Amino acid sequence: xxxxxxxxxxxxxxxxxxxxxxxxxxxxxxxxxxxxxxxxxxxxxxxxxxxxxxxxxxxxxxxxxxxxxxxxxxxxxxxxxxxxxxxxxxxxxxxxxxxxxxxxxxxxxxxxxxxxxxxxxxxxxxxxxxxxxxxxxxxxxxxxxxxxxxxxxxxxxxxxxxxxxxxxxxxxxxxxxxxxxxxxxxxxxxxxxxxxxxxxxxxxxxxxxxxxxxxxxxxxxxxxxxxxxxxxxxxxxxxxxxxxxxxxxxx
Amino acid sequence: xxxxxxxxxxxxxxxxxxxxxxxxxxxxxxxxxxxxxxxxxxxxxxxxxxxxxxxxxxxxxxxxxxxxxxxxxxxxxxxxxxxxxxxxxxxxxxxxxxxxxxxxxxxxxxxxxxxxxxxxxxxxxxxxxxxxxxxxxxxxxxxxxxxxxxxxxxxxxxxxxxxxxxxxxxxxxxxxxxxxxxxxxxxxxx
Numbered sequence: 001x002x003x004x005x006x007x008x009x010x011x012x013x014x015x016x017x018x019x020x021x022x023x024x025x026x027x028x029x030x031x032x033x034x035x036x037x038x039x040x041x042x043x044x045x046x047x048x049x050x051x052x053x054x055x056x057x058x059x060x061x062x063x064x065x066x067x068x069x070x071x072x073x074x075x076x077x078x079x080x081x082x083x084x085x086x087x088x089x090x091x092x093x094x095x096x097x098x099x100x101x102x103x104x105x106x107x108x109x110x111x112x113x114x115x116x117x118x119x120x121x122x123x124x125x126x127x128x129x130x131x132x133x134x135x136x137x138x139x140x141x142x143x144x145x146x147x148x149x150x151x152x153x154x155x156x157x158x159x160x161x162x163x164x165x166x167x168x169x170x171x172x173x174x175x176x177x178x179x180x181x182x183x184x185x186x187x188x189x190x191x192x193x194x195x196x197x198x199x200x201x202x203x204x205x206x207x208x209x210x211x212x213x214x215x216x217x218x219x220x221x222x223x224x225x226x227x228x229x230x231x232x233x234x235x236x237x238x239x240x241x242x243x244x245x246x247x248x249x250x251x
Numbered sequence: 252x253x254x255x256x257x258x259x260x261x262x263x264x265x266x267x268x269x270x271x272x273x274x275x276x277x278x279x280x281x282x283x284x285x286x287x288x289x290x291x292x293x294x295x296x297x298x299x300x301x302x303x304x305x306x307x308x309x310x311x312x313x314x315x316x317x318x319x320x321x322x323x324x325x326x327x328x329x330x331x332x333x334x335x336x337x338x339x340x341x342x343x344x345x346x347x348x349x350x351x352x353x354x355x356x357x358x359x360x361x362x363x364x365x366x367x368x369x370x371x372x373x374x375x376x377x378x379x380x381x382x383x384x385x386x387x388x389x390x391x392x393x394x395x396x397x398x399x400x401x402x403x404x405x406x407x408x409x410x411x412x413x414x415x416x417x418x419x420x421x422x423x424x425x426x427x428x429x430x431x432x433x434x435x436x437x438x439x440x441x
Contacts, residue, residue: 011416015390017397046423050391053369055376059283063297067279067304071272129277 005029006039014043068133120232123181125216128198128234131176131187137196138174138189148175152186160186160201161229165248170197190245197235197245204230211246213239222246263311271311274319279304281320281393282327288388289331290339291377299334303327321399328385328403335381342381375425383418390415 005026012018013026030036131137140151149162155177164172173189173196180200188199204225211224221234222242231249233242263271282303286296307314307326314322335342376384385404389395401408 007416007420008413011419012397012412015397015412015415017412042423043419046419046426047391049372050387053372055369055373056280056392057284057287057293057296058280059300060293060297063283063300064279066297066301067276070301070305071268071276071308126273126277130273 003033003035003039005033005036010036010040010043014040014047064133120181121214121216121221124200124221124232124234125219127178127180127187127200128219129217131178131189131198132196137176139176141174143172143174145172148172148188151175152177156184156186158186158203158229160188161249162188163249165190165245168244168248169193170245170248192235192237192241192245195235195237195241197233197237197242199245199249200232200234201229203228206230211243213242215239226250263308267311271308275304275307275311275314275323278320278323282323284392285324285327285385285388286331288376288384288392289328289381290334295334295338299330300327303330306330318399318402320393321395321402324389324393324395324399324403325405371426375422378425379418379421382414383421386411386414387418387422 009018009022009026013023018026026036030040140148142148142151143164143166145162145164149159152160152162152175160175162172162175166172170190170192173191175189176187178185178187178200180202183202185200185202188201190197190199205228206225208227209225211222213220213222215221219234219236220239220242221232222239222245223230223232224246225231226249233245233249235242279300283296283300286300286303287293290296290299303323303326307323310326332343376387379387382404386400389400389403395403397408397411400406400411404411406414
């Protein structure tokens with residue numbers, strides 16, 4: 001045990017915190033220092049063990065409720081009366097969050113290597129999280145696209161595409177208005193088994209684009225532009241499920 | 252412990268209130284996770300996370316933009332330390348080992364096997380002195396940058412790297428060497 005870099009720089013390297021020049025220096029050092037190579041392998045193994053074991057503990061529902069009660073947080077005021085979420089819905093959301101916990105933190109390494117996370121992606125994730133709080137999910141709760149679609153009329157300057165895909169395993173749950181990065185957006189809520197998917201929609205002047213995927217805080221998202229609309233789907237479901245929903249929305 | 256809320260909470264105007272809900276409230280999970288790992292018990296962690304959130308709410312006017320999660324976690328950490336001083340001061344006096352111990356050579360395979368046991372990894376983390384534990388939790392579970400860790404734990408950014416190095420080596424040691432306590436347990440089982 002002699003190489004002092006195992007006590008310092010090796011960790012900065014492991015965490016991606018060295019500037020390019022120092023990282024290159026350390027990589028050169030690795031060629032000639034077996035001790036650092038072994039230590040780096042051991043540390044990487046420890047790191048992936050921690051990630052795999054999903055040690056992150058999310059706030060229990062009881063805490064969330066207490067905090068919201070103390071803050072006097074109320075469901076957002078809305079043009080239509082908001083129905084009280086049934087208790088089972090809250091349970092379903094809690095279960096969804098638990099699943100997100102167990103699945104989500106395994107995705108962290110990929111998240112770490114891809115730290116780009118645009119402001120918009122963060123805003124969408126925040127909006128998704130907010131929607132999972134009680135009473136925030138839908139302004140209009142209906143599985144009927146002919147109820148949801150007219151509901152948006154007069155509330156937005158555009159008409160979002162509203163379709164129910166119940167036969168394809170993505171039943172429409174409802175819709176709401178939201179504000180993301182300063183713009184008014186329509187949100188369509190779909191269910192996928194016990195999970196919820198938010199699809200944010202707003203008009204764009206840009207050309208159609210291929211879907212772009214990513215993940216943040218354990219949530220997967222998929223974004224694309226089609227026929228003057230920009231769509232962002234986000235959920236804790238698998239990227240494959242999001243791709244399936246994307247296909248349906250493109251039809 | 253009660254939430255310790257003095258006076259009325261309704262000190263923010265509606266706009267600030269909404270900003271708080273938008274910027275700070277989404278980090279409730281982070282607040283709970285840090286409390287849980289600093290205090291061990293989930294019930295205590297819930298109380299402390301709640302109190303931290305209320306403090307953050309009261310101090311929110313002092314938040315001038317920037318990293319809301321780091322700002323909140325700094326409050327959570329301070330609240331945890333206050334709680335530990337009051338309720339479990341022994342946790343804080345556990346030596347913060349500045350000395351660098353010779354590291355026994357450990358094969359990555361052995362470490363992987365030890366580390367993949369969730370219970371064992373949890374216990375190893377909980378055995379670490381709180382100052383080691385906090386940097387590991389912030390880095391490995393919360394994914395904080397060194398800059399954020401420095402801000403949250405009030406240490407110069409230059410010392411974050413060496414603190415993490417010591418914490419990881421200590422964790423590695425605990426994981427690969429059975430603790431005396433575990434040996435006793437093993438004996439009792441026989």
